[in-house]
Each structure stands twice: as structure tokens, then as C-alpha cells.
Amino acid sequence: MKKTIYSTLLTITMLFSVHLTVNAASLGLTTDNPMLGSSSVTVDYLEFGSDGDLSSFGAEIDSSNGVTPVGFTGLSFGVGFPLATPTIGATGFFDIFDDNGSFLGGDLLAVGFTENVIEFQFDNIIGSAAGSFGNSVLALITFDAPLGTNPFSGFIDGNFYTASVSIYNISPVPEPSMLALLSIGLIGLFFYRRSQYTMK
Incomplete structure (x- = not known):
């Protein structure tokens, strides 16, 4: 019985580990309106010892959906990160x-990436449009230069990069939970015990 329980728990752990590995690069978030966008952003990349820094200041927001900023609307961001991770x-x-x-602002919560795109998730949302966006937003930085499957590895210290930025509301789509994985394990345990009983 102990061996069976151990085997089931090991299977659950492996399934959960595979799920985490699949989502290791991209944050895997689902987006929805409202949205704010800037089609032309200059991003500065600098290195300070073992850290890297991406920043942009005053880029014009030139598209929106679901919210209406007033007059000239400017975007700024700054993100520092360890070069190794x-x-x-x-x-x-x-x-x-x-x-x-x-109008809108927040603090960095998580970082992901796909080819030529960096994903920044921000929380602690503030500003007059905060009520429309909710607790968290996703900013997609899509670079014009071909930086590869991991854009962070393509940056060169001191260079400027052109990009577009889109900031979206995040749809609350639940990820597979440990409860669901535990249910799979218990179903497997049931059929295993049943087959053992039938064999007697």
C-alpha cells in the first residue's frame, strides 16, 4: 500500500513539474481589452556588472481599446534583471x-518571453484607468530586430532597440491546479487497487 501511494504521489509530482517546464519561458497569460498600445518605442539596454536594464521614456500611446486617455499620452518603463536569470x-x-x-501604472510582478517578444506582468495597478484594467496587466514588448527565441540573449550593452508595446488586461483563466492533478492520481490509484483486487 505504501509503495502504491508513493508511486501515485511521484506521478502527480512529475505531471506538475512538466506543467511548470512548459510555461517556463512564456507567462502563458490570456489577454483581453482594454488595451493601450505604442507602435514606435525606443528601448535602451544597458549592463551594470551582472545586471541588465531595459528602459524607455515618453513613448507616445497611439492606440487604445476600451479606455480613452485624454490628450497626449506617454509611456515610460524601466526593468532591471540579473543577466544570468x-x-x-x-x-x-x-x-x-x-x-x-x-492614467495607468504598476510594479513588475513577473517576466516571460517568446521569440522577439518580452512579456512583463505588472501588479499594484494605479491611475485613473486602474479600475478598467483590474489587479494586473500584461505588457508585450515586440522588438523589430530579430533577437531570437530568447530576446535577452540578443541584447548588446549600450544599444537602442525599436519596438512596439501593447498593454492588456489579463483574463482570469485558471491554470490546472494541484487539486485537478491530485484527482488524476486518485483515479489512477482506484483503478490500480481494483485491478489488484480482481487478480486475487
């Missing part, structure tokens, strides 16, 4: 200001 231990912020003041 850019998706772990990163810190940063973003701010969007329109003619009325703070």
Missing part, C-alpha cells in the same frame, strides 16, 4: 500619463 529576481515599473495626470 532575467526571468527571476527582476524589478521594475511602468507609468502612463495623459493630460489629466496618472
Whole structure:
């Protein structure tokens, strides 16, 4: 019996580990409106010892869906990260200001990437549009230069990169939970015990 329980728990752990590995690069978040976008952003990349820094200041927000900023609307962001592990231990912020003041802003929560795209998830959302976006937003930085499957490895210290930025509301789509994986394990245990009983 102990061997069976151990085997079941090992299977559950392996399934959960595979799930984490699949989502290791991309954050895997589902987005929805409202949305804010800037089609032309200049991103500065600098290295300071073992850390890297991406920043942009004053890029114009030139598209929106579901929210309406007033007058000129500018985007700024800054993110610092360890060069060895850019998706772990990163810190940063973003701010969007329109003619009325703070429109949207937040603190970095998580970092992911896909080919030529860096994903920044921000929480602690503030500003006049915060109620429309909710607790968390996803910023997609899509670079014009072909930086590869891991954009962080393509940066050169001191270079500027052109990109577009889209900031989305995050749809609350639940990820597979440990409860679901535990259920799979218990079903497997049931059929195993049943087959053992039938064989007697």
C-alpha cells in the first residue's frame, strides 16, 4: 500500500513539474481589452556588472481599446534583471500619463518571453484607468530586430532597440491546479487497487 501511494504521489509530482517546464519561458497569460498600445518605442539596454536594464521614456500611446486617455499620452518603463536569470529576481515599473495626470501604472510582478517578444506582468495597478484594467496587466514588448527565441540573449550593452508595446488586461483563466492533478492520481490509484483486487 505504501509503495502504491508513493508511486501515485511521484506521478502527480512529475505531471506538475512538466506543467511548470512548459510555461517556463512564456507567462502563458490570456489577454483581453482594454488595451493601450505604442507602435514606435525606443528601448535602451544597458549592463551594470551582472545586471541588465531595459528602459524607455515618453513613448507616445497611439492606440487604445476600451479606455480613452485624454490628450497626449506617454509611456515610460524601466526593468532591471540579473543577466544570468532575467526571468527571476527582476524589478521594475511602468507609468502612463495623459493630460489629466496618472492614467495607468504598476510594479513588475513577473517576466516571460517568446521569440522577439518580452512579456512583463505588472501588479499594484494605479491611475485613473486602474479600475478598467483590474489587479494586473500584461505588457508585450515586440522588438523589430530579430533577437531570437530568447530576446535577452540578443541584447548588446549600450544599444537602442525599436519596438512596439501593447498593454492588456489579463483574463482570469485558471491554470490546472494541484487539486485537478491530485484527482488524476486518485483515479489512477482506484483503478490500480481494483485491478489488484480482481487478480486475487
